Amino acid sequence: MSAGESRLRGLYAITSQAVVTEPGRLLGAVAAALRGGVRLLQYRDKWNPAAVRERHVRRLLPLCRAHGVPLIVNDDAELARATGADGVHLGAADAALDEARRLLGRRALIGATCGNSLQRARAAVAAGADYVAFGRFFPSTTKPDAPPAELATLRAARAELDVPLCAIGGVSPDHVPLLIEAGADLVAAIAGVFDAADVETAARAYAKCFT
Template identity: 60%
Template sequence: MPLSTPPWRDLKGLYAISSETIVRDPAHLLPAVTAAIRGGVTLVQYRDKWNPADVRHQLAAALAQRCHDLGARLIINDDPALAAAVGADGVHVGVSDTAVASARQQLGANAIIGATCGNSLDRAQRAVTEGADYVAFGRLFASRTKPDAPPAQLQTLSAARRLGVAVCAIGGIGPEHVPQVADAGADLIAAVDGIFGSADVEARCRRYLAALRDLR
């Protein structure tokens, strides 16, 4: 049954995505995510292309518990079955990953489903038609995480507003970029190394949030 309030309506703010560095160091992962949430992050994505399945399950379960204890929500990258198993809040799918429609069928109406769209409004429209709650565009700036990804344009964020779901911006976004990205129409500001590459994750997140507050 559809929700009376769609999940995307309150998808706003800073979105932290786990980096390879912290995922490969499980002892560092939970403290880093905790610091990000204390710094103001409300949405966390567990992206892990490196650990075996049993380790991913263990880490995802611990992250789900920590996120929920601290009032944040957890998204699993490209693994609806893992998201369901650990009680995560949803899943994010890439261009060549699980289809949005399949993820929605597996996780149900209450799950948050996000989709990578590069710079393509057509891809975003297809994702929305299949049930996505947010569409992500990037890279918007030079990115250490995906340096070879094709660039996306700020005007694509503006055009995506008409799709009626949350718009996520990603790719090389630092606190200094927040004003132009938010002004272009982004609801969610996503960062990987921009957050977890910092020696003080909590303080770094507060810088992002301060830039967002300055726009209000």
């Protein structure tokens, strides 16, 4: 078990396009989300140049660590290594998990996107993933064309796999109890947290489902 895995339960907040591209917004929004009860934060940024992404991660790290929340970088193990981030989340088309582990070391937190595939989740866990993510479970504004995932897959993964399970894709606070019942340890939210008018209140609405 790598550092942080044992406490992976609750809201997994992932930065939205607006929050990473609108000048001056990122740190305040993340601080609000952390106050609202985020347990894991992913810096997802498909839009800024490398230098901006690195600067953002370096600024977010002390904020996350002050709250005891691991900071994960989306799809970029090299950036995670360069900045000292706590780990990386890899999609199906991203760098191999074993390569990320080699770069980041045994204690890094590495997650893998598995869509609706239990087979993919098995392979990720066998390769050393600390958690696996399934989705999308509901209509998503971030990835509207992503194939749907089934609660049955989440239940099957819960019965078989010992790592934390994350549910993602259009998840609102109203959905969280159903996902927890099906086996989710984490629920991930992007727009539901960071595109909300009140980020702290939005985060708290998810987080309180785990108490």
